[in-house]
Amino acid sequence: MNDTDLAALVRDAMRDTHMTVPESDITRRARTLRTRRHVAAGGAAVAGLAAAALAVATLAAPASSPATGHAQNTAQLTAWTVTKDPGGVIDVTIRELKDPAGLQARLRADGVPINVSFSGPNPACDPYYPNYQYIPPMPPRYLGKPGNYPWIHSYDNGSVTVSVTSPSDLTLVLRPARMPRGTAFQIVALRGSVVAWGLVETSPACTGLW
Amino acid sequence: MTPDFADFYRDAKDDCLRTVVISTGDRDLAQDLVAEAFARACASWRKVARHPNPRAWVVRTALNVHTDRWRTRRREMLLVQPADTGMHDPDPADPAIIAAVRRLPERQRQIVALRLFLDLDTETTAETLGISPGTVKSHLFRALAALREDLKLKEQTP
Numbered sequence: 001m002n003d004t005d006l007a008a009l010v011r012d013a014m015r016d017t018h019m020t021v022p023e024s025d026i027t028r029r030a031r032t033l034r035t036r037r038h039v040a041a042g043g044a045a046v047a048g049l050a051a052a053a054l055a056v057a058t059l060a061a062p063a064s065s066p067a068t069g070h071a072q073n074t075a076q077l078t079a080w081t082v083t084k085d086p087g088g089v090i091d092v093t094i095r096e097l098k099d100p101a102g103l104q105a106r107l108r109a110d111g112v113p114i115n116v117s118f119s120g121p122n123p124a125c126d127p128y129y130p131n132y133q134y135i136p137p138m139p140p141r142y143l144g145k146p147g148n149y150p151w152i153h154s155y156d157n158g159s160v161t162v163s164v165t166s167p168s169d170l171t172l173v174l175r176p177a178r179m180p181r182g183t184a185f186q187i188v189a190l191r192g193s194v195v196a197w198g199l200v201e202t203s204p205a206c207t208g209l210w
Numbered sequence: 211m212t213p214d215f216a217d218f219y220r221d222a223k224d225d226c227l228r229t230v231v232i233s234t235g236d237r238d239l240a241q242d243l244v245a246e247a248f249a250r251a252c253a254s255w256r257k258v259a260r261h262p263n264p265r266a267w268v269v270r271t272a273l274n275v276h277t278d279r280w281r282t283r284r285r286e287m288l289l290v291q292p293a294d295t296g297m298h299d300p301d302p303a304d305p306a307i308i309a310a311v312r313r314l315p316e317r318q319r320q321i322v323a324l325r326l327f328l329d330l331d332t333e334t335t336a337e338t339l340g341i342s343p344g345t346v347k348s349h350l351f352r353a354l355a356a357l358r359e360d361l362k363l364k365e366q367t368p
Contacts, residue, residue: 001361003354007326010232010357013307014327017231019223021245023216029245030252126257201257 079103084110092172097189112176113184113207115200121188124205127198128183160185215255219248222265225327230272232323235312239276247272265328266338273320310360318353321346 001009079096080103090110092103097118104116115125160174174185183199184207200206223244230240247268251258261267311319317339324335332350336343 001358006354006357006361009307009361010311010322010326013311014228014231017224017228017237019227019241019244021223021241021248023219026219026245026248027215027252029249030255033249033253126254 082106082110088175088177090174090176092174094170094172100189103187107174107185108208112174113179113202115184115186115206117187118189122186122206124203125184125186125200126203126206128180128200213259215252215259218259218264219252222268223248226265226268226272229269229323229327230276232311232327233269233273233316233320234276235319240272243272243276244268246275263328263330263334263338266324266330266334269324269328270338306361310357313360314353314356317341318349318356321349322353322357325350 079094079098081091081093081095082103083091085091088111090107090112092107094103100116100118104114107114107116115122160172172187179185179199182202184202186198186200186206226247227240227244230244231237234240234243250271251264251268258264258267311322314322320339321335324330324338330338332343332346336346339346
């Protein structure tokens with residue numbers, strides 16, 4: 001029996017297996033997914049994820065550390081800091097939700113395909129299913145208790161590690177080399193809180209010419 | 211021109227289901243996973259329609275959903291009973307063939323399914339499963355050899 005005959009046998013054995021779910025059920029579920037995505041990425045996410053975002057919402061205090069004595073590959077502002085090590089790993093510390101365009105430009109210059117928006121989700125960015133992550137729920141016991149930090153999550157194959165090292169510091173460790181091909185990173189804040197981050201599809205409108 | 215989702219669903223649903231049935235070994239579960247994957251495809255149809263192989267996207271998504279659910283339920287399943295990996299297709303045309311496929315390791319089943327039911331080439335199969343083309347070739351070679359041997363033994367059994 002050659003490979004062609006074998007393949008035909010297997011195909012034939014499955015000929016009576018049919019999908020019985022009507023298309024109307026699929027499109028109904030799709031509408032639910034779209035709605036949930038928009039809600040989660042939009043204003044309702046602030047309410048739904050308020051607990052998770054609280055640590056970030058307290059980023060009002062400006063950093064007091066001076067912008068001196070830093071290596072050449074470090075950009076430091078009061079609002080955020082970007083540091084790239086020789087291995088290509090990039091640390092982003094956000095203390096204040098200001099100058100998203102500057103943060104985005106700095107990260108793109110460091111080789112990270114990224115979209116940063118501090119005024120709600122960018123509709124041009126399509127989440128990279130199924131890996132898109134919103135801020136994972138932070139246990140309530142962590143809130144407002146600096147002794148419980150650091151709080152660290154790593155996901156998307158280690159392409160990003162998120163840590164809240166103190167009530168006033170959110171740190172993202174980005175490893176662009178581990179990001180799946182064709183994906184970019186997205187940071188979304190709305191009404192003073194970071195509400196979502198995760199992988200999105202690269203596209204000129206979302207992430208520029210990558 | 212972007213194909214219509216309804217046309218895509220009508221043309222691709224059975225092949226995608228057969229691929230995932232072979233991969234997971236459970237028809238009901240596979241139908242649930244494929245339905246969820248098609249719903250996600252529909253929700254992002256503008257993007258998925260531009261994918262080089264939307265059928266492969268659906269199958270990959272279904273398998274990812276399966277992995278996510280398995281991780282979530284692993285503890286519960288261990289507490290209840292060992293997972294039933296039986297094929298719940300009520301009337302497979304040839305139970306011996308299905309049983310032989312079922313005995314293959316999971317990765318080999320996935321590769322056989324992608325190659326046979328979606329007609330994917332080696333490169334696309336490798337990309338879909340996140341493994342190297344060489345791994346695809348070696349797994350496929352072993353899978354076909356095992357199937358051939360299994361079916362030969364069946365024929366020889368009185």
